[in-house]
Amino acid sequence: MDAQTPGTPPSGRRLLTIVGVVLIVLAALCAAGCTATSPAETVIPPDAENATEFKEQVDAVISQERYDYATWGMMARDTSTGEVLLSMNGDRLFTPGSTTKVFTVSTALDVLGPDYRFRTPVYRVGDDLVLVASGDLAMGGRAGPNGTLAFTNEDHGDAWAFGDCLLVGADPLAGLESLAEQVAAAGVTAADDVIVDDRLFGETQMMSEGLVTPIVVNDNLIDVTIVPGREGEPATVDWRPRSSAYTVESRVVTGPAGSDPAVMIPAYTGQAVIEVTGTVPADAGPVNLTSNVEIPAAFARSLFIDALENAGVSVLAPTAGENPLGRLPDEYGSVGRVAELVSLPFSEYAKVTLKVSQNLYANCLLGIIAAHEGYDTVEAGLFVEGAFLEEIGVNPNTLMLADGEGSVMNRISPLAATDLAAYMAGTDLYAPLSDALPVLGVDGTLAANARPGDPGYGVIRAKTGTSAGADQQGGIFLYTRGLLGYMTTAKGTPVTFAIYVNNIAGLASMDDLQGVTDDVNDAAVLIYEYL
16 A cells, blocks of 8 residues: 665765766755755756746745645656756655555565566375465466456445455456366366465565465455445345355444444454445445454465365365365475476566555565575565665665555655666566556556646656554544666656655645645646656
8 A cells, every 4th residue: 555777886875976967956946835945956957947947846845835844855756867856855754655665566576576576386295185385475366467466446445444445357266276186187086184384484564455465365364355234224245255164243223314424344354254334325336344353374275275175175174164285295295296386477477566555466576586696585575675775876864664565664865765666677577567556547556647648647656655644633644655776868868766755734625635745746747847
């Protein structure tokens, strides 16, 4: 959720002396109403008329009253030369939100490679069947057309954050069904029990609700679709994935048209019945919400048992119950392998992670890259990431990374953000990274932010970052809104850019929050139009 080239690094750290362009120190840029943003230095084109106009346009955005106590940071570089074209508080540390995911995915692209494929095997161990989790974040459940992973611009991972969501059309159990069919084809007709080996890295909890784990089915969510009836009548529910281990029952009542929905769905902890309560307005149409799965391995086990039974493989153990890890072997040989699920290339997972800002995927990637390097903890993934960033020339003092998702515990400077992005632009990893970023007006978390014909439409590719919470007066406190990415400007300049605004207090509504989003987008569009 947005709640977040080999060789010499770019030379853009020299903020005050760049040969061939004009340096203009805008000491009073924020003087009118932007009290928390310190004087900024910027480099802009040498055309005096355009320089003045650019200054006025930027000033109009950042000096609005709602930013009286906020801080802005920006940096833009010519991607081809590394020259700094714009810098405002470039070396200050900001809460980055989900722009942190660009660091996570860039590290994973470097460690794993864009063509990396997860391989999830099933072994026959005695009379048991063991599914060995590989870290595959989709398990065949997002299979889209033409070898892609499907996503919607309103992902179910954000169902509670921004209302309801849109579900992908893909079968969330497709991978487990394929494995079950392979097991049956291998001649296995029965098993005493099914075990999920989730020892690839230790399960842990980060800021987001979802457990960081090597086994993920349907993003470890149960999708619940609520359909209102007439006012005063019960609403109906449907859900996926279906399992013989649990059912969903509705106690939801249809409220008046135009009323606010108020639905409670408990997390799935192994209970036989997930009871949904509350009200939905009569004119709501289908509402898609989720139940968070807090027992990922047991959840996957029960779904796999169902798939095996449907494929003709009988399992003696009950579907519901704990995952019996105590019977796992210390190692596996190739002799007992009876099935294997091979994923799509990692570049597809990068798209889902960045375009919809998938927190679970980003956090799990830390465990995955750690395991790839021989470690077994998610925390080790942060050290792998730190080593990669230091190797490519990102000063460790210009950022602090606490997770993969981009919680409020992270800090990143515009300097560090553009250091990384400019480096990636000079490598073979640029195409898969750039392709994975949301595109303004087109897809992902930027889909609704521009229309055809608007400046920057379809050209600005950037990861969004949003972290917000309630304040002491019942309003919204916005910790951050940010953008980090690439564009080719109207003048044909390839640009790497980062924009952050932090600590906006006193927002009264989601419309106010959208206003901040629009302002950050406007700042990016000004870069597109002037640089």
